Amino acid sequence: MALTTMIGARIHRREDPRLVSGRGRYADDFIRPQTAFMAVVRSPFAHARITSIDAAAAKAAPGVVAVYTAADFEAVVAGAMPVAPAFVAEKKQAPDRYPIAKSEACYQGEPVAVVIAETRYQAADAAALVDVEWEPLPAVMDMEKAMEPGSPAAHEGAAEGNVAWDLTYNADAEAAFAEAEVVVKQRILQQRLAPTPMEGRGVLAEWHATDRTMTMWMSSQNPHFIRLFVGGAMSIPESRFRVISPDVGGGFGSKISPYPEDYLVPGASKLLGRPIKWSETRTENLQNATHGRGQIFDVELAGNRDGTMLGLKLTQYLDCGAYVGTFSAFQACACLLPGPYNWKQVASRTVGVLTNKVPTDPYRGAGRPEATHLVERMVDLFTQEIGADPAEVRNKNFIQPDQFPFTNPFGLIYDSGNYPGTLARALEMAGYADVRREQEAARARGRYLGIGISTWIEICGFGPSAATAPATGGLALTESAHVRVFPTGSVNVYVGTHSHGQGHDTTFPQIVADTLGVPYDMVDLHHGDTAEGPAFGYGTYGSRSLAVGGLAVLKASQRVRDKAKKLAAHLFEAAEEDVVFDQGHFYVKGSPENRKAMAEIAFASYGANLPEGHELGLEAVAYFDPPNFVWPFGAHVCVVEVDPETGSVDMLKYVAVDDCGNVINPMIVEGQLHGGIAQGIAQALFEEVVYDDDGTLKTGTLLDYAMPTANEMPPLSLDSTVTPSPSNELGVKGIGEAGTIAASAAVINAITDALSPLGIKHIDMPASPDRLWKQMHEERAYSAQGATADLGGGGSEQAQPQAGGTATTPVPGGLGEGGTQEGTGGGTPPPGQAGPQQGNNQEGSR
Amino acid sequence: MKHKVSLTINGKGREDEVEARLLLVHYLRDVAGLTGTHIGCDTSQCGACTILLDGKAVKSCTLFAVQGDGHDVKTIEGMAASDGTLHPIQQAFWDEHGLQCGYCTPGFIMAAAYLLDRNPDPSDEEIRKGLEGNLCRCTGYVNIVKAVQSAAQTMGRDQARPQPAATGE
Numbered sequence A: 001m002a003l004t005t006m007i008g009a010r011i012h013r014r015e016d017p018r019l020v021s022g023r024g025r026y027a028d029d030f031i032r033p034q035t036a037f038m039a040v041v042r043s044p045f046a047h048a049r050i051t052s053i054d055a056a057a058a059k060a061a062p063g064v065v066a067v068y069t070a071a072d073f074e075a076v077v078a079g080a081m082p083v084a085p086a087f088v089a090e091k092k093q094a095p096d097r098y099p100i101a102k103s104e105a106c107y108q109g110e111p112v113a114v115v116i117a118e119t120r121y122q123a124a125d126a127a128a129l130v131d132v133e134w135e136p137l138p139a140v141m142d143m144e145k146a147m148e149p150g151s152p153a154a155h156e157g158a159a160e161g162n163v164a165w166d167l168t169y170n171a172d173a174e175a176a177f178a179e180a181e182v183v184v185k186q187r188i189l190q191q192r193l194a195p196t197p198m199e200g201r202g203v204l205a206e207w208h209a210t211d212r213t214m215t216m217w218m219s220s221q222n223p224h225f226i227r228l229f230v231g232g233a234m235s236i237p238e239s240r241f242r243v244i245s246p247d248v249g250g251g252f253g254s255k256i257s258p259y260p261e262d263y264l265v266p267g268a269s270k271l272l273g274r275p276i277k278w279s280e281t282r283t284e285n286l287q288n289a290t291h292g293r294g295q296i297f298d299v300e301l302a303g304n305r306d307g308t309m310l311g312l313k314l315t316q317y318l319d320c321g322a323y324v325g326t327f328s329a330f331q332a333c334a335c336l337l338p339g340p341y342n343w344k345q346v347a348s349r350t351v352g353v354l355t356n357k358v359p360t361d362p363y364r365g366a367g368r369p370e371a372t373h374l375v376e377r378m379v380d381l382f383t384q385e386i387g388a389d390p391a392e393v394r395n396k397n398f399i400q401p402d403q404f405p406f407t408n409p410f411g412l413i414y415d416s417g418n419y420p421g422t423l424a425r426a427l428e429m430a431g432y433a434d435v436r437r438e439q440e441a442a443r444a445r446g447r448y449l450g451i452g453i454s455t456w457i458e459i460c461g462f463g464p465s466a467a468t469a470p471a472t473g474g475l476a477l478t479e480s481a482h483v484r485v486f487p488t489g490s491v492n493v494y495v496g497t498h499s500h501g502q503g504h505d506t507t508f509p510q511i512v513a514d515t516l517g518v519p520y521d522m523v524d525l526h527h528g529d530t531a532e533g534p535a536f537g538y539g540t541y542g543s544r545s546l547a548v549g550g551l552a553v554l555k556a557s558q559r560v561r562d563k564a565k566k567l568a569a570h571l572f573e574a575a576e577e578d579v580v581f582d583q584g585h586f587y588v589k590g591s592p593e594n595r596k597a598m599a600e601i602a603f604a605s606y607g608a609n610l611p612e613g614h615e616l617g618l619e620a621v622a623y624f625d626p627p628n629f630v631w632p633f634g635a636h637v638c639v640v641e642v643d644p645e646t647g648s649v650d651m652l653k654y655v656a657v658d659d660c661g662n663v664i665n666p667m668i669v670e671g672q673l674h675g676g677i678a679q680g681i682a683q684a685l686f687e688e689v690v691y692d693d694d695g696t697l698k699t700g701t702l703l704d705y706a707m708p709t710a711n712e713m714p715p716l717s718l719d720s721t722v723t724p725s726p727s728n729e730l731g732v733k734g735i736g737e738a739g740t741i742a743a744s745a746a747v748i749n750a751i752t753d754a755l756s757p758l759g760i761k762h763i764d765m766p767a768s769p770d771r772l773w774k775q776m777h778e779e780r781a782y783s784a785q786g787a788t789a790d791l792g793g794g795g796s797e798q799a800q801p802q803a804g805g806t807a808t809t810p811v812p813g814g815l816g817e818g819g820t821q822e823g824t825g826g827g828t829p830p831p832g833q834a835g836p837q838q839g840n841n842q843e844g845s846r
Numbered sequence B: 001m002k003h004k005v006s007l008t009i010n011g012k013g014r015e016d017e018v019e020a021r022l023l024l025v026h027y028l029r030d031v032a033g034l035t036g037t038h039i040g041c042d043t044s045q046c047g048a049c050t051i052l053l054d055g056k057a058v059k060s061c062t063l064f065a066v067q068g069d070g071h072d073v074k075t076i077e078g079m080a081a082s083d084g085t086l087h088p089i090q091q092a093f094w095d096e097h098g099l100q101c102g103y104c105t106p107g108f109i110m111a112a113a114y115l116l117d118r119n120p121d122p123s124d125e126e127i128r129k130g131l132e133g134n135l136c137r138c139t140g141y142v143n144i145v146k147a148v149q150s151a152a153q154t155m156g157r158d159q160a161r162p163q164p165a166a167t168g169e
């Protein structure tokens, strides 16, 4: 098999035969003999003091084995849960979070007791019998009010203003603003989102009292991390603590940080001496898994009438929730604010605020979708203000291909890029000029067509340790791999990253097969078990697996290859410099006919008569610490039509041209983009976590939290360019989050463009029919008769929904378009009202 | 009080004593040990638990095990041929990269089987509509729709021929 035939090949995934056959191994699929089941008693209040807990009735219920509260866990679990200490110097407060509330619950869903019973059903029954006496406290739900003097505290003892951090990155953009002809200002909202992997969390833990070992089966993006923190809290050394997380049904950031149950399940197992299993329900997931986004931005952009963009300044208010999440600080998106543009100055301040909601933490993109959304929105606002074309303004301000490596105003170094290249291709694919003409014609007929552009960049591939360790309290975010060649030439690879949909079982062996020159089918990947492979790994998130983990795999493979070459030289009785490695074979320069395959060398490496000083065996471990971040980029173009009567959005076209450097497997890259774009579109149009003023989660089921179905998703047209990263030997970047980072701005810019004839300049997310309808009609109220005609005359009167109430949701399809509510895009109810149509045409359902 | 249920699962008869309230999905997973049928919600939205009951797609979280009494159940484990050859829909999900984390996949495959049973040649829109009872967080549905289209073609061809076409990786 020729070298470099696997890297870049569209190989079908290895993991799929088991997954399409129902043979996956997800957390809830595991069971041990003698397992008892755990149910969690949670706070129904957003903020309340625990006066007393009476477990007598629960303990007497059928099948109940134990009821534990904070006092019981003190014997086996110690200390507070981890918080990455980014901003230590400026940090004002990060209240300690314990796996189980002692005297005060600070968000709805916080654990206060657990019930262990013989079956899941008995545990759930008895959990309802635990009698907790509560003293409700005022709930702090609104970030801005929380910061006001005199606001109630999100925690007893929280400092005035509930501010967790207040940090200025770059104070000064005054020079840029002073010389600017135009300044545009906007407040931009990022609603809270629920990551909602289709598999919730789940933990099965088994304590062996005799040999003092703990084994945990769970749904995690980074098992080594869990071992580090939970093992630490339980004083169990890593050598005796094993975390197994084989197949994981999606994470999207919500399975990175340790959760209360990750401590409580093994804690209960140690207390009880039996395996304990807990499986999260969807409501528990929506209520307790970390949320993403939840931010407010006040932004100003300064520029000149010729389209030059000079300066950007902003304040970010970030809703931390009740505790500062483990990686909460990574959502502060300042590092990415400059985007692909060449600004004179960019200034940014981030304020983290405590509220009585579940903590926020990274959700696909983590800070980067927010940064891209706000920058791309501001560019369009500026463009609209000066009456220019949004594509031209972007082109005018791009960092040009010959300017790399480029140091941005925050001192970060962009590795490589061709921003005009991806935009040109995306515009071509979208037929930009034609669509603009169509838009003109449509407007003349009272139809609202819009085109939105989002030119995005991403910082990913975390480490480098020099940058990450100070922010994480010493966690270097390096990555590890162990490559083993067996005597007959088959290969096992163990990695510290974790695949939960990204296809590493396929792509990492592609790298190994090429490097070692062994057949791809001889290489197998193992991940998700801390008992195997390298001592430590940092897991999968932040689009780091390939750019960091893939390089560790490459390095370990190269070490094995070098070792094999030494041995080959010995076997050929030649100098090492004279040995050639080609197409998986070794031979001495000039005699390619006398060659040895890697498998022959492998066999010899475990055999007799090795030269003095040659290490037996053929395996190697490598750790990789990247020298820089990697910086993928691209351009997305979206075309929509907005129905002025209903506010519903029809996505006509979605084009994405992305560049993630060299590609190992294009099929998998496309898949990542599809899913990422879907999540970005979903944020733009449907999804929003909603709490009421008292802190009760209103979107606690999939009936209320509006995850899109196939009906709501448009077809996508993708293309790519290739600008390799100079920062690593494979020339690769990352693509796991790109779609999400780019998409929301493309969609919202398109909708705003569509409605610009009505005087609408900005729209917040989700752009539900409800929100759009209201905004169009508010605008009409301001702008008198002209706009009335724009809105389709009499039809708009009919469209007035029940006035007065807050539920002013127009009924799609009910406005004289009878029967169309089943069509794609014609009938999208807003979230929080009805959710996307999740019809049940399957018999027996409901 | 326990109730006796007797049903056929993937061609094999089975009898158990179950609580009246035991959900069919928990029966399949925890009692019968067929963990390929997944659970993704509490409110019958996600379709991860979809199985075929007497040939019709149902969400097994919406039925009690006792309601399965006397019925014929097919789960994802029963889709491939006895020699391991994947069902054309399974093969198409593999070929078209119709899955990432794979958690939703068994449910989608079962729902697609019922869809194609009723409509062997569905349009893109009919596929999207037909699968709207199933949620996927990973794929954006792009390749799921493609997979169902491609399965429809393969199955259409297979109808015309006696044996299924073996398609390799």
Ligand code: FES
Residues within 6 Å of the ligand: B038, B039, B040, B041, B042, B043, B044, B045, B046, B047, B048, B049, B050, B059, B060, B061, B062
């Ligand atoms: S688990 Fe049955 S529909 Fe979600």
Ligand code: FES
Residues within 6 Å of the ligand: A198, A249, A250, A501, B098, B099, B100, B101, B102, B103, B104, B105, B135, B136, B137, B138, B139
């Ligand atoms: S493949 Fe992950 S939910 Fe569908």
